[in-house]
Amino acid sequence: MPIKVLKIVIAGPYGAGKTTLVKTLSEVLPIETDVPVTKGSLDGKRSTTVAFDYGKMKVREDLVVHLFGVPGQERFSFMWKIIARGMHGYVFIVDSSSEDRVKEAINMYSFFQENFPNTPHIVAANKQDVPSAVSLNTVRNILKVPYTVKIMPLIATNRRSALLVLVALLEEIRSALQVMKYVY
Numbered sequence: 001m002p003i004k005v006l007k008i009v010i011a012g013p014y015g016a017g018k019t020t021l022v023k024t025l026s027e028v029l030p031i032e033t034d035v036p037v038t039k040g041s042l043d044g045k046r047s048t049t050v051a052f053d054y055g056k057m058k059v060r061e062d063l064v065v066h067l068f069g070v071p072g073q074e075r076f077s078f079m080w081k082i083i084a085r086g087m088h089g090y091v092f093i094v095d096s097s098s099e100d101r102v103k104e105a106i107n108m109y110s111f112f113q114e115n116f117p118n119t120p121h122i123v124a125a126n127k128q129d130v131p132s133a134v135s136l137n138t139v140r141n142i143l144k145v146p147y148t149v150k151i152m153p154l155i156a157t158n159r160r161s162a163l164l165v166l167v168a169l170l171e172e173i174r175s176a177l178q179v180m181k182y183v184y
Ligand SMILES: Nc1nc2c(ncn2[C@@H]2O[C@H](COP(=O)(O)OP(=O)(O)OP(=O)(O)O)[C@@H](O)[C@H]2O)c(=O)[nH]1
Pocket: 012, 013, 014, 015, 016, 017, 018, 019, 020, 021, 043, 044, 045, 046, 047, 048, 049, 050, 070, 071, 072, 073, 126, 127, 128, 129, 130, 154, 155, 156, 157, 158
């Protein structure tokens, strides 16, 4: 039985929850490149990714997913294309605990849409456990997410919630591959 291998990227701005999601999903000890946050901290955030996160998951006997989390800070934006190269799809995570946090994702979301216009993706509204969390519709309006792109609620610390997001992306990738098979 041939094993399919997919490269999935976890994108999103500083503090959105990318490292947390990779950790929650990975079945192997994840590789992290976090260093302590020196100046100020965001909601008690103590570290930030400076290269990438890596994790791996066997979704089915014949399907292995490699997960790559990008560094969120703008100063590492040169890494985004390097890490995203050859990906089959990406989850774009935003911190949806307030409108202001969602707004922090606008530039990076544009970057991914412009550079990878034909790559399947979904948007994950993370930190939905926070009482002030905004609705999925608010996230859609602020980021101008096209109506064809799915937005999922997420609590990245919760494995069930994380799996639902991953499965939704895998479904997008599957239908995109089917369309390609039909066209070519
Ligand atoms: N309440 C809540 N906090 C979360 C959730 N997911 C992540 N966090 C917290 O949010 C902070 C940032 O999470 P990270 O996973 O480090 O974020 P990141 O996107 O990797 O950040 P950078 O690598 O710096 O870009 C941490 O303090 C996490 O514990 C969630 O679902 N709910």
